[in-house]
Amino acid sequence: MAVHGVSQGKGEQMPIGLRGVSRGYPGLTALDAVDLEIADGTAVALTGPSGAGKSTVLHLLGGMDTPTAGSVEIDGKPLTAKDLDAHRRRVGFVFQRFHLLPALTVLDNVLAPVLPRRVDYDRRARAAEVLEAVGLAARAQALPAELSGGQQQRVAIARALVARPRLLLADEPTGNLDSVTGREIVELLLSLRERYGTTLVLATHDAEVAASCDRVLRLQDGRITADTTIEPAGDVLDRLGGLRP
Ligand SMILES: Nc1ncnc2c1ncn2[C@@H]1O[C@H](COP(=O)(O)OP(=O)(O)OP(=O)(O)O)[C@@H](O)[C@H]1O
Secondary structure: OOEOOOOOOOOOOOOEEEEEEEEEEOOEEEEEEEEEEEOOOOEEEEEOOOOOOHHHHHHHHOOOOOOOEEEEEEOOEEOOHHHHHHHHHOEEEEOOOOOOOOOOOHHHHHHOOOOOOOOOOOHHHHHHHHHHHOOOHHHOOOOHHHOOHHHHHHHHHHHHHOOOOOEEEEEOOOOOOOHHHHHHHHHHHHHHHHHHOOEEEEEOOOHHHHHOOOEEEEEEOOEEEEEEEEOOHHHHHHHHHHHOO
16 A cells, blocks of 8 residues: 555645544544545545444444534534434435335335436436446446345445545445455446546555555544545556666
8 A cells, every 4th residue: 555645735725624524422432523624526435443433433424323522523623403304405425234215116215315306407317317327327227136235236326426425434335345346336336526526535444445546544532633634546557667677
């Protein structure tokens, strides 16, 4: 794993972050005064032992949970209670266990988040487009039980992207998949991040999955204990090439 420091590049935006965020439960501190800034379009992996606070960070960033101290910041402004609904509409969430609705077709699962919303686009066309983007256009009328685990996770990813979120959060997205399928899912998440310009934050116990992101944060006991920027493999190979006689 190549590392070139922990700072973000000059001039990059830092639109999503945590400022002095703690999340306490009775008798327990899940997050302890965490500061974090995430540049737009970055793929960030959260790693660390079970109970370290990875899911807590995802829930706070997504507006599904609120801090007991500090603030979640969007474009440099604290997220307030009145902004939460609008913020949640700009967040997609992918889970370890897919959470598809078993009685609905693949297409209807993808449509489900936007059906109750007033939107300024053709919902069915958008759902068909994201299904195509995850390689499942041909299975639009299938039921989830007729698909493999990897295919079900692709449907869940399409569902998370149907409203064009600014931020895609994934909690152990490969945890229920074999390693080959898991790798394909991570490649898909990274390519969709490029295609749609989404910021991606994922929690993982898999070091290889983490290393395929741009930045890896290690959490331990509710604190960030390491913040590593991953250098693209191509850059390393170029430099190694430059060192050859
Ligand atoms: N609703 C809750 N009530 C009480 N404690 C909670 C609650 N949710 C999380 N916690 C605690 O907060 C801490 C952080 O939990 P979190 O789920 O963020 O860890 P994690 O790093 O995602 O773990 P895992 O890898 O097992 O998913 C743990 O000690 C957990 O037990």
